[in-house]
Amino acid sequence: MRFRPAQILPLCILTLGVFTSGCRDSNKVKVEHREYTEEETEKAMQKAFVEQSDGAVQEVPAGVDRFFTLLGKATRSEAAIDGGQFLSIDGMLSAIASSGSLDSFSTSQKKDFSKGFRSAAGQLGSTLRQAAYDHHKIQLIEKIDEDELLVYTRLYDNEMGIVSQMRWWLLETDKGWRAYDYEDLSVGLRTVSLMAALLKGGLGGNSEPWIKDFIPASQQMQSLALDSPESFEELRAPFEKLRRNKLPKDIASFASMIMVSIHQANDRADEALAELNDAETKGITGPLFHYQMGSVLAALEKHAKALEGYSRHADKFGFDSDLYEMIADSQLALEEFEKAQESALAGLADNPASVGCLISLVAATPPTDFGDSNFTEKFVATSDPEGSYEAALDYLIDNEDTERARSLLVLLKKNHPISDLIEYYDETLGTE
Numbered sequence: 180m181r182f183r184p185a186q187i188l189p190l191c192i193l194t195l196g197v198f199t200s201g202c203r204d205s206n207k208v209k210v211e212h213r214e215y216t217e218e219e220t221e222k223a224m225q226k227a228f229v230e231q232s233d234g235a236v237q238e239v240p241a242g243v244d245r246f247f248t249l250l251g252k253a254t255r256s257e258a259a260i261d262g263g264q265f266l267s268i269d270g271m272l273s274a275i276a277s278s279g280s281l282d283s284f285s286t287s288q289k290k291d292f293s294k295g296f297r298s299a300a301g302q303l304g305s306t307l308r309q310a311a312y313d314h315h316k317i318q319l320i321e322k323i324d325e326d327e328l329l330v331y332t333r334l335y336d337n338e339m340g341i342v343s344q345m346r347w348w349l350l351e352t353d354k355g356w357r358a359y360d361y362e363d364l365s366v367g368l369r370t371v372s373l374m375a376a377l378l379k380g381g382l383g384g385n386s387e388p389w390i391k392d393f394i395p396a397s398q399q400m401q402s403l404a405l406d407s408p409e410s411f412e413e414l415r416a417p418f419e420k421l422r423r424n425k426l427p428k429d430i431a432s433f434a435s436m437i438m439v440s441i442h443q444a445n446d447r448a449d450e451a452l453a454e455l456n457d458a459e460t461k462g463i464t465g466p467l468f469h470y471q472m473g474s475v476l477a478a479l480e481k482h483a484k485a486l487e488g489y490s491r492h493a494d495k496f497g498f499d500s501d502l503y504e505m506i507a508d509s510q511l512a513l514e515e516f517e518k519a520q521e522s523a524l525a526g527l528a529d530n531p532a533s534v535g536c537l538i539s540l541v542a543a544t545p546p547t548d549f550g551d552s553n554f555t556e557k558f559v560a561t562s563d564p565e566g567s568y569e570a571a572l573d574y575l576i577d578n579e580d581t582e583r584a585r586s587l588l589v590l591l592k593k594n595h596p597i598s599d600l601i602e603y604y605d606e607t608l609g610t611e
Contacts, residue, residue: 212372242351242355242356246357250310254310267352274348280374313532316335328351329349332346341501345361435464443471448478473486477509503525507519507523520544534567540557541587572584585608588610
């Protein structure tokens with residue numbers, strides 16, 4: 180699964196419970212919330228992820244790089260994430276207010292909202308764990324004001340094999356850079372914009388019809404396990420109910436994207452394809468439309484068409500290790516081994532820790548080349564070299580590629596001679 184559909188939602192759901200007593204109000208920070216048109220966003224993404232595919236060419240302020248380094252470590256730590264260390268609560272409140280979403284509130288309601296929002300700062304920090312990543316690349320920095328930046332990033336989650344393209348609105352404070360808004364561009368829902376939509380739509384008894392069904396669908400996503408088909412299936416009923424409403428375009432495209440993911444996770448490629456075709460007909464295709472189309476067509480073994488989908492996705496998001504892995508897999512299915520090898524190597528150049536690209540490289544490389552030092556070094560570059568051998572061997576065995584599996588086992592024995600894996604694979608491959 181390329182993206183975390185739950186990533187943005189817990190923060191937005193938190194809006195529901197902020198009309199409570201809490202800390203004092205403050206007006207120290209003033210930021211403007213500006214909506215970006217689809218055309219503006221696409222131009223910025225083109226510049227950030229396509230034109231500057233290898234990372235930002237401009238100088239990156241040390242404090243900004245430090246922000247993303249510390250955030251990545253925090254998302255991998257078992258300790259609770261301190262919202263105040265990474266989020267500007269004042270900035271978020273100012274952005275929400277400048278969006279006009281509080282205009283209909285009375286003065287006392289505004290104060291209650293502000294106090295409640297501050298009291299929820301700890302929960303706000305916990306939502307950032309949904310953006311877990313191991314390393315980052317800063318692709319583009321745009322200056323908004325003297326102390327404000329808009330930063331486009333790629334975030335690499337090597338555990339899930341996910342690369343997220345995100346943009347962050349950062350504010351420089353006396354304690355360093357803090358985020359007051361962020362958006363996963365592959366999902367197309369911006370945090371403050373979605374909170375503003377919920378507030379403008381009314382979160383009480385007079386709310387717009389779709390909001391009352393959006394809330395339980397969003398809450399269900401908080402328990403989503405990306406590796407569990409059953410967990411995805413549990414999303415189906417609340418999202419089907421949500422879609423019976425007349426939805427704003429961005430919510431409609433998001434819901435369609437989720438439905439495709441539900442079908443994919445449960446091996447229903449035909450239904451996923453029907454959903455994609457329906458979304459295209461209705462004009463509610465989301466940012467991941469071409470990627471999802473490619474992966475669905477690949478599942479249906481229409482690999483030439485799948486490659487066309489991946490190419491169109493790259494026109495918007497550029498290439499990363501995740502996309503290169505998908506491309507390599509379709510090229511392997513078409514027996515285009517040299518092309519698959521090139522794609523896998525390009526993916527490893529983007530992210531040396533990508534086990535998926537390493538497996539694609541193994542499947543595309545002639546066994547006679549396994550002894551090459553450059554090939555062996557690809558395993559060393561991953562976070563768990565021995566585990567990478569195991570993953571590659573399992574892939575080859577599952578695909579009945581016995582010759583490559585036996586050659587790779589020889590390499591495992593050479594580089595990890597006391598590995599507990601050797602006995603198992605000797606028995607499995609009959610090489611004792």
